[in-house]
Amino acid sequence: xxxxxxxxxxxxxxGHQVLDIPELSFSEGKIYSITGPNGSGxxxxxxxxxxxxxxxxxxxxxxxxxxxxxxxxKPASIRKQVGFxxxxxxxxxxxxxxNIGYGLSVRKVxxxxxxxxxxDVLHWVGMQGMEKRRHxxxxxxxxxxxxxxxxxxxxxxxxxxxEPLANVDPVSRGVIEGILLDKCRNEGMSIIITTxxxxxxxxxxxxxxxxxxxxxLPGAMENIFHGAVYQxxxxxxxxxxxxxxxxxxxxxxxxxxxxxxxSILLSDAAVSTSARNTLRGRITKIQExxxxxxxxxxxxxxxxxxxxxxxxxxxxxxxxxxxxxIFKTESVRLY
Amino acid sequence: MTxxxxxxxxxxxxxxxxxxxxxxxxxxxxxxxxxxxxxxLLAYILPIFxxxxxxxxxxxxxxxxxxxxxxxxxDVDVTLVHAPAKERSFMFAGYGVNRRPVxxxxxxxxxxxxxxxxxxxxxxxxxxxxMIREAQAPFISRGDESGTHTRELAIWKAADSNxxxxxxxxxxxxxxxxxxxxxxxxxxxxxxxQGSFLKYSDKVELAALFTGRSKLLYNPYSIIAVNPSRHPHxxxxxxxxxxxxxxxxxxxxxxxxxxxxSGNVLFEPLVIKIPSNAQ
Amino acid sequence: MEYLIGALTEALKLIISLDSEVLxxxxxxxxxxxxxxxxxxxxxxxxxxTIATRDxxxxxxxxxxxxxxxxxxxxxxxLLGYSFLSRKGPLGFLDLLFTPSGIIIGDLILAFPLIVxxxxxxxxxxxxxxxxxxxxxxxxxxxxxxxxxxxxxxxxTAAVINGFGRVIAEVGSAMMLGGNIRGYTxxxxxxxxxxxxxxxxxxxxxxxxLLLALALSINLLFRRFQRVSTQ
Numbered sequence: 010x011x012x013x014x015x016x017x018x019x020x021x022x023x024g025h026q027v028l029d030i031p032e033l034s035f036s037e038g039k040i041y042s043i044t045g046p047n048g049s050g051x052x053x054x055x056x057x058x059x060x061x062x063x064x065x066x067x068x069x070x071x072x073x074x075x076x077x078x079x080x081x082x083k084p085a086s087i088r089k090q091v092g093f094x095x096x097x098x099x100x101x102x103x104x105x106x107x108n109i110g111y112g113l114s115v116r117k118v119x120x121x122x123x124x125x126x127x128x129d130v131l132h133w134v135g136m137q138g139m140e141k142r143r144h145x146x147x148x149x150x151x152x153x154x155x156x157x158x159x160x161x162x163x164x165x166x167x168x169x170x171x172e173p174l175a176n177v178d179p180v181s182r183g184v185i186e187g188i189l190l191d192k193c194r195n196e197g198m199s200i201i202i203t204t205x206x207x208x209x210x211x212x213x214x215x216x217x218x219x220x221x222x223x224x225x226l227p228g229a230m231e232n233i234f235h236g237a238v239y240q241x242x243x244x245x246x247x248x249x250x251x252x253x254x255x256x257x258x259x260x261x262x263x264x265x266x267x268x269x270x271x272s273i274l275l276s277d278a279a280v281s282t283s284a285r286n287t288l289r290g291r292i293t294k295i296q297e298x299x300x301x302x303x304x305x306x307x308x309x310x311x312x313x314x315x316x317x318x319x320x321x322x323x324x325x326x327x328x329x330x331x332x333x334x335i336f337k338t339e340s341v342r343l344y
Numbered sequence: 345m346t347x348x349x350x351x352x353x354x355x356x357x358x359x360x361x362x363x364x365x366x367x368x369x370x371x372x373x374x375x376x377x378x379x380x381x382x383x384x385l386l387a388y389i390l391p392i393f394x395x396x397x398x399x400x401x402x403x404x405x406x407x408x409x410x411x412x413x414x415x416x417x418x419d420v421d422v423t424l425v426h427a428p429a430k431e432r433s434f435m436f437a438g439y440g441v442n443r444r445p446v447x448x449x450x451x452x453x454x455x456x457x458x459x460x461x462x463x464x465x466x467x468x469x470x471x472x473x474x475m476i477r478e479a480q481a482p483f484i485s486r487g488d489e490s491g492t493h494t495r496e497l498a499i500w501k502a503a504d505s506n507x508x509x510x511x512x513x514x515x516x517x518x519x520x521x522x523x524x525x526x527x528x529x530x531x532x533x534x535x536x537x538q539g540s541f542l543k544y545s546d547k548v549e550l551a552a553l554f555t556g557r558s559k560l561l562y563n564p565y566s567i568i569a570v571n572p573s574r575h576p577h578x579x580x581x582x583x584x585x586x587x588x589x590x591x592x593x594x595x596x597x598x599x600x601x602x603x604x605x606s607g608n609v610l611f612e613p614l615v616i617k618i619p620s621n622a623q
Numbered sequence: 624m625e626y627l628i629g630a631l632t633e634a635l636k637l638i639i640s641l642d643s644e645v646l647x648x649x650x651x652x653x654x655x656x657x658x659x660x661x662x663x664x665x666x667x668x669x670x671x672x673t674i675a676t677r678d679x680x681x682x683x684x685x686x687x688x689x690x691x692x693x694x695x696x697x698x699x700x701x702l703l704g705y706s707f708l709s710r711k712g713p714l715g716f717l718d719l720l721f722t723p724s725g726i727i728i729g730d731l732i733l734a735f736p737l738i739v740x741x742x743x744x745x746x747x748x749x750x751x752x753x754x755x756x757x758x759x760x761x762x763x764x765x766x767x768x769x770x771x772x773x774x775x776x777x778x779x780t781a782a783v784i785n786g787f788g789r790v791i792a793e794v795g796s797a798m799m800l801g802g803n804i805r806g807y808t809x810x811x812x813x814x815x816x817x818x819x820x821x822x823x824x825x826x827x828x829x830x831x832x833l834l835l836a837l838a839l840s841i842n843l844l845f846r847r848f849q850r851v852s853t854q
Contacts, residue, residue: 059759085763093759099752102774111770112760163761373721373802382821387805404721404802405817418710419720519820547822575710577718 010073012037012167012199013058017067020053020223028053028223030067037166038197040189042210045220046233051203052096052171054220058201059093059169060084089116092165096172096203098156100147105131105155106140112163130158135184150181157185161192167199168192174209186213211298221267231305231313232268238343244285247341252309255285255338265343270315272340275304276333277324286341288312288334292326308334372401372582373420375412377491378519380424380565381405383539383610389598393589399582407519409489415439415568418575422583424590426491426537426565429498440568442583446590447599447611448564451495453554454524454541455481455533463533464553469561472554473503480512482532484523487515491563496535499560524548537563539610546605564614567591591615633825634832644806649833652811655723656791659730663738664783671742672768676754686743692736697729701799704729708800721802726810729796734786741785745778746771784845788838811837 013035020028028050035041035058043051056062057069063077063084071090074081100108106127113123131137134154147155153173160168168189174182190213192198204210210217219226221233236249238256247254247266256266290308297303302321306312312334326332380386381403390401404414408425415423416439424446425431434440453463453472461479466472476483485507486493500507507513514530516523520540527534528548541552555561567590569583589595596613603609637645674685706712708720708728719725749771757770772779794812801808803817811834818827 061755061758085758085761088758089761091759095752095756095759097752099750099756101753101756101770111757111762115757115760115762115766159760378820382817402721402802402804402807404804418715521820521822525822544822577710577716 010037011035011070012072014070014073015067016070018057018064018069019066020050020057020062021065022053026223028057030054030223030225033218033225035167035199035201037199038193039216040193040200040214041202041216041218042214043201043203043218043220044205044207044210045226046205048222049220050223051205051220053223055093055169055171055201055203058167059091060087061093089163090166092160092163092168094153094156094160094168094170094173096175098152100144100152100155102144104140104144105136105142105147108144108155109140109159109162111159116163126162130162133161133188134158148178149176150178153177154181154184157188161188165198167201170200170202172203172205174204174206189213222265226267231270231303231311232273234266234268234310236266247343249310252288254341256341256343257339267342268312268336268340269342270303270313272336273312273314274335275306275314275316275320275324275326276335277326277330278333285338286334286336289331290334292328292330292332295321295326295328304332306332306334370399370582372399372422372579372586373404374401374422374424374586375404375406375410375414375420376424377408377411377426378405378521379426379492379537379540382519382521383543383604385539385599385602385611388602389590389595392598393586393595396589397582397585399579399585401586407486407488407490408494412439415570418570418578420570421579422567422569422586424565424567426563427494428564428566430491430494431566431568434568439571439574441571442587443566443568444587444591445614446565446567447596447614448562449538449611450555450557451492451535451561451563452538452541452552453533454527454536454550455553456531457549457551459551459553461533466554468558469499469554469556470503473499474505476533477503477505477507477510480510482527482530483507483513484527484530484532484534485513485515486520486523486534487517488519490520492520492535492537495560495563499535502560520544524550539604542604542606542608542610565611630825630828631832634829637826637829638833638836645830645833647806648809648811648814648830649837651723651809652791652834653837655726655797655810656730656787659727659790660734660738660783660787662727663731663734663786667735667738667786668742668772668779669768671739672746672772674739675743675746676771686740689736689740689743693740695733695736697733697793697795697797698799699795700729700732701796704732704796704800720800721804721808723801723808725800726797726808729800730790730793733793733796734790737789738782738786741782742775742779745775745782748778749774780845780848784842787841791834791838 011034015030015033018028018030019026043054045051057064060076068075069077071087076082076084076087101111109127109130110123113126127140128137131140134157136151136154136158157173173185177185189200193200202213234247234249234254236247238245238247245256245258247256254266288308290306290312292304293307293311294305295302300318301315302318304314304316304321304326306314314334376386382405386403390403394400404420406414408427408430411423411425412430412434414420416434423440431443435443453469455461455463461475461481463472463475466475485496514526514532516526518526520536521544523534524536524541524544525548528550567587569580569587570578572578572580593616596616599611599613600609602611674682704725705720707714708717708725709715719728753774754767754771757767762770792812794816797810798813798816801810801813803809803813811830815827815830818830
């Protein structure tokens, strides 16, 4: 059974829809990264998964049960199975020890057991001997580690982390990444992380989910372009400031376009096709990922094309090679 | 959950307040004037009554006007006041029963020792007030509907004047002690009951400038029980016991024996005449 | 000046000799102000928490209401209390006028808005993340509330001390609702007023100094509590 299943989920803030996810699911025992630019809805989604807010429309199922339906488990009881690390964690104004023991003491865990677990988890995060330190005497990375320890000490089924590795010193980052991988691999803990560091997302997680303007994008966060859409004759054009892209008929005020990397074809020769979007550029990056090859091309804007390993080899492309980019107008998605 | 907590709190709240309402027959509320309380008379006489009867007397010392108002509202059981005209209308309205004269003294006109208005030579109280008005000397009025204030207004009326609002006429709205202190500071005149002035005289430089045993300065005190047919809850039996005690030979002797620190008799018993040793 | 020194000497003498009447007056003041403050805190803090953490229509008006009541004149409370507690009033049957409970009611009316308004400010100043963090860590609604109040403990203690300070120092309502009955409803402040009116300034001064000393001890006690609770 899926850990989370989202169906027709919508969420609005101040009358403005910030999340619209027709379908999305998370399996147990995996690490997921949710990426996307600021304001794309990452934190909103995480809050919904953490049962901190209630969706405006649609359903969010936790292990097949809907906590907002009125029957079955309440959001509060699901929160007890969910560990949550805020982007800027808050430590209660007391000692490290009391902060970490908080989740256990609200669960009425006996004092001896509580003390032992607190010591164990302090050890994991490499802060043994610091249990009596007070909240204000910790560095940013230490705060992050205490907060992680506090979220882990109750052995949650799933751990939700909002930008856990932003603004953290390298030592703390290493500690945190190590713990997350270990918890998932050895204890089967499900972990969902938001981040805008795509490299890190791919390094840590089994699956990457890209959000853009509240929508889940089918690919990673490449090929997103901002600009003004205007009508020219029967054509619609997005002017990014550096170049113009033909786009499907859009509505007024659309400012963002996304092109799936699979829809961009590459050609080593100058070509003329029926496709109106044909650009020339130089290859700046070549990367193998999940059995296919991603080729990044600078054609005024940076485009990423995903092609099969076969066609990559057939074309004999190299860094710095001049290539043509071809994509259909209809493959451009407007947001 | 929250509702249960609130309910518990509410019960707690009333548990704290209700013990205060255990008003038994062994407590008596007496509204009286500051002149009887501040002179120490009540503190001297009431413990003896309490010991004899086992009734504890709670004194609420205010001006006569408010003392009567508290009695009218049934907030006290018995009242000891000194404003005959007000007492009569109080009785006439049926608010009280069993009014008994208890004791008396005289009002005196006090002022600065050098007596700028020269009232020491006045023929009577009315003349003295007229001289103060002529001299526009500061005059401190209680202005609080007390017995003293009521009498002061009666004297002004007899002098055919209405000084209210004049610059030299200052209404304090305070008790006798404070009004005396104010007269002292302002070097002005004021009407005081004898008892309060004697008690206060060592604290101010005022002199008793005009004294006399005239009807206008006569200051009798009466005790009145609150009408139990209007306020069935009052401790009427206790009130009657106090009235009985105050007018008994024992109570009257206690009043006659009560002196200030220097041996001055402050109140003359009215029911049973006892030779005074002060005059 | 000589007079003032005399009064102060007399005051110290009275305090040092621990005059039994002065002691019983001080004890009554503490009992009445303490009970009123406790009740105001017990009812006021949950109400203030609700106001601070919920959004509801008329919230601003409610806040303005309590902030205005912080300036409620004590004699007005006395007057209102009298009209309700008098035999002529709707609550006369409770027989609370001129009893210590009567003073407690007046003090409660004075302390309640103060504690509510200051607690709303205290709770509002707590970081929003404290509540969310407690929720995330599986705290129940009551546990979340207690945690947020715990985070606000300094300001909360200050709110309660302020309420206590207001009621132990007020004279208007205690005079009208208590009646300044010797040995029964005479508090420090009504005794000061009485002794002043009798011209007994040294006794009044002594009581005033004692009141200040009491206020100081209570403050020190609370400060100690603040320190202990943060260990």
